Amino acid sequence: MHNSAMKKRIAKAKAVDSVMTKLFYLIGSFFLVFLLVLAGYIIVKGILGFYPELLTFSSKGIGNQFFNTIYLVFLSLVISVPLGVAAGIYMAEYSRDGKFLTFLRICIESLSSLPSIVVGLFGYLVFILLTGAKWNLMAGALAVSILSLPLITTTTEDAIRSLPKGFKEGSMALGATKWRTISKVLLPACLPRIATGVILAAGRGFGEAAALLYTAGQSTIINWSNWDVTSSTCPLNPFRPGETLSLHIWAMRTEGSLNPNAPAIANFSAAVLVIMVLAFSLLARITARRISKKSGGQI
Amino acid sequence: MDTTKNIKFNVQSLNLFYGDFQALKDISFTIYENEITALIGPSGCGKSTFLKTLNRMNDLEPNVTLHGSIQLDSQDINKDMDAIELRKRVSMVFQQPNPFPKSVYENVAYGPRINGIRKKAQLDEIVEHSLRQAAIWEEVKDRLHKSALGLSGGQQQRLCIARTLALEPEVILMDEPTSALDPISTMKIEDLASELKKNYTIVIVTHNMQQASRISDRTAFFLLGNLVEYDTTIKLFSQPSDKKTEEYITGRFG
Ligand SMILES: Nc1ncnc2c1ncn2[C@@H]1O[C@H](COP(=O)(O)OP(=O)(O)OP(=O)(O)O)[C@@H](O)[C@H]1O
Ligand SMILES: [Mg+2]
Numbered sequence: 001m002h003n004s005a006m007k008k009r010i011a012k013a014k015a016v017d018s019v020m021t022k023l024f025y026l027i028g029s030f031f032l033v034f035l036l037v038l039a040g041y042i043i044v045k046g047i048l049g050f051y052p053e054l055l056t057f058s059s060k061g062i063g064n065q066f067f068n069t070i071y072l073v074f075l076s077l078v079i080s081v082p083l084g085v086a087a088g089i090y091m092a093e094y095s096r097d098g099k100f101l102t103f104l105r106i107c108i109e110s111l112s113s114l115p116s117i118v119v120g121l122f123g124y125l126v127f128i129l130l131t132g133a134k135w136n137l138m139a140g141a142l143a144v145s146i147l148s149l150p151l152i153t154t155t156t157e158d159a160i161r162s163l164p165k166g167f168k169e170g171s172m173a174l175g176a177t178k179w180r181t182i183s184k185v186l187l188p189a190c191l192p193r194i195a196t197g198v199i200l201a202a203g204r205g206f207g208e209a210a211a212l213l214y215t216a217g218q219s220t221i222i223n224w225s226n227w228d229v230t231s232s233t234c235p236l237n238p239f240r241p242g243e244t245l246s247l248h249i250w251a252m253r254t255e256g257s258l259n260p261n262a263p264a265i266a267n268f269s270a271a272v273l274v275i276m277v278l279a280f281s282l283l284a285r286i287t288a289r290r291i292s293k294k295s296g297g298q299i
Numbered sequence: 300m301d302t303t304k305n306i307k308f309n310v311q312s313l314n315l316f317y318g319d320f321q322a323l324k325d326i327s328f329t330i331y332e333n334e335i336t337a338l339i340g341p342s343g344c345g346k347s348t349f350l351k352t353l354n355r356m357n358d359l360e361p362n363v364t365l366h367g368s369i370q371l372d373s374q375d376i377n378k379d380m381d382a383i384e385l386r387k388r389v390s391m392v393f394q395q396p397n398p399f400p401k402s403v404y405e406n407v408a409y410g411p412r413i414n415g416i417r418k419k420a421q422l423d424e425i426v427e428h429s430l431r432q433a434a435i436w437e438e439v440k441d442r443l444h445k446s447a448l449g450l451s452g453g454q455q456q457r458l459c460i461a462r463t464l465a466l467e468p469e470v471i472l473m474d475e476p477t478s479a480l481d482p483i484s485t486m487k488i489e490d491l492a493s494e495l496k497k498n499y500t501i502v503i504v505t506h507n508m509q510q511a512s513r514i515s516d517r518t519a520f521f522l523l524g525n526l527v528e529y530d531t532t533i534k535l536f537s538q539p540s541d542k543k544t545e546e547y548i549t550g551r552f553g
Contacts, residue, residue: 097361166393169356172356173354173390173393174463175383175386175390175410176413185401188400188401189399293446296405296444298448299449
């Protein structure tokens with residue numbers, strides 16, 4: 001009697017377990033299919049409208065926008081990664097729990113949910129109007145950094161806090177200073193997770209349009225044989241205007257639609273953008289994994 | 300007590316509070332050089348807390364207040380010494396093995412690198428020597444550059460001991476180092492401790508009465524934050540002077 005009740009209960013638990021397993025597989029595969037279809041659709045559509053001129057670095061192609069996008073993401077990461085990681089370290093290891101930290105958290109959370117057009121207009125006000133500069137890539141990169149800073153800060157803080165207490169204790173018990181413990185043990189141990197934060201932050205840079213509208217601007221006038229960085233037509237000058245791919249897509253879908261090729265340009269730009277984001281994510285992950293594996297952080 | 304031995308630690312009227320809770324109550328005793336001192340007592344009586352005061356690991360915890368004095372070689376560790384310097388001399392092996400997420404080699408080389416040793420040949424030598432001392436060299440010599448996280452629990456614990464030895468401290472604090480280990484690894488670590496006391500002073504927390512009586516020279520019995528009895532291990536286990544000690548070591552409570 002007792003035995004059969006037990007058997008029944010086990011059978012029921014097993015049934016629930018198998019239903020839940022299937023359910024999660026289903027949800028998982030749904031998202032996978034959804035992503036594949038979406039990315040596939042964008043890429044295929046982009047390729048279908050392809051013509052060689054698109055690849056040129058001229059006003060007819062998207063080469064300049066491609067370069068601007070990479071350069072802007074690079075600039076914004078150069079600003080936001082060190083600052084964000086430093087802020088995350090501060091919040092996890094140096095700040096004391098209390099009112100100030102709570103206040104800081106609220107600030108960071110609010111910052112991360114700011115609409116990007118607001119950040120764009122703020123950037124326009126501060127980096128363009130106040131400085132009296134023209135639209136430029138650096139202003140765009142700063143605006144994007146405002147958006148990505150909270151992401152990097154919180155991922156770094158969470159990553160450090162979630163490490164086992166033993167890493168820190170073990171290092172301190174050997175007479176290491178706090179900074180040494182952080183830089184030699186804690187940070188390398190959470191590198192893969194910080195990489196996720198950087199990927200998300202870069203994603204914002206790749207995809208951002210509203211925040212760049214009035215900061216990085218919508219024009220690109222560069223001369224690929226001019227390598228004098230102080231000149232406003234040098235590709236590497238960060239203080240020149242530079243339209244990114246996502247802004248270009250938006251432009252081609254609105255005012256640029258007088259151009260008969262606009263839909264094809266927009267579609268192809270979208271495909272390139274999707275591939276860029278995927279390639280960047282893969283690269284960042286592989287690099288983080290490789291570093292962590294090489295140092296023995298992973299089995 | 301024995302006066303031929305040098306005093307390593309001299310603890311006087313030590314009181315420790317976590318917030319309002321008093322975890323150590325007026326502890327006074329001496330730990331001798333080149334001896335193994337065992338700390339025993341029921342769970343929650345303050346053994347780990349006491350051990351941590353010896354190398355100021357309790358500095359890492361918020362809300363800890365400490366009164367009284369702890370002297371290492373006649374120097375007050377809280378007043379006259381820097382915590383970083385202290386921990387190089389008095390190092391700790393934890394209850395849970397906690398290797399760093401680095402290679403076996405880098406784990407052991409961590410301490411020497413802190414001390415400024417950079418030369419590869421010298422590091423290689425220290426790493427091998429420490430791993431041999433900790434009786435784990437044969438098991439890891441072919442995987443020195445693989446992650447330490449892939450080792451078994453017992454191997455990890457011995458690696459952590461090697462990591463401490465590489466630093467060449469004067470005192471090694473061990474908090475239940477064998478509680479997660481099988482009898483063979485336990486025996487290896489006990490043998491190691493007995494071997495090490497020639498050159499080091501060892502303080503070991505243990506829940507295992509046999510272990511305390513097998514390896515230690517002196518034993519301290521803690522109860523609810525008090526040091527109830529402290530004597531040579533032989534005396535404490537054969538003729539305890541306190542009723543509570545007797546009850547505890549014979550397993551009648553705790
Ligand atoms: N960080 C802390 N904050 C507050 N109370 C603490 C803290 N650490 C320990 N305590 C308390 O202090 C007392 C002594 O703890 P301790 O860890 O020293 O015991 P122990 O003798 O090592 O026990 P065990 O044998 O279980 O490891 C316990 O009552 C514990 O709850
Ligand atoms: Mg303990």
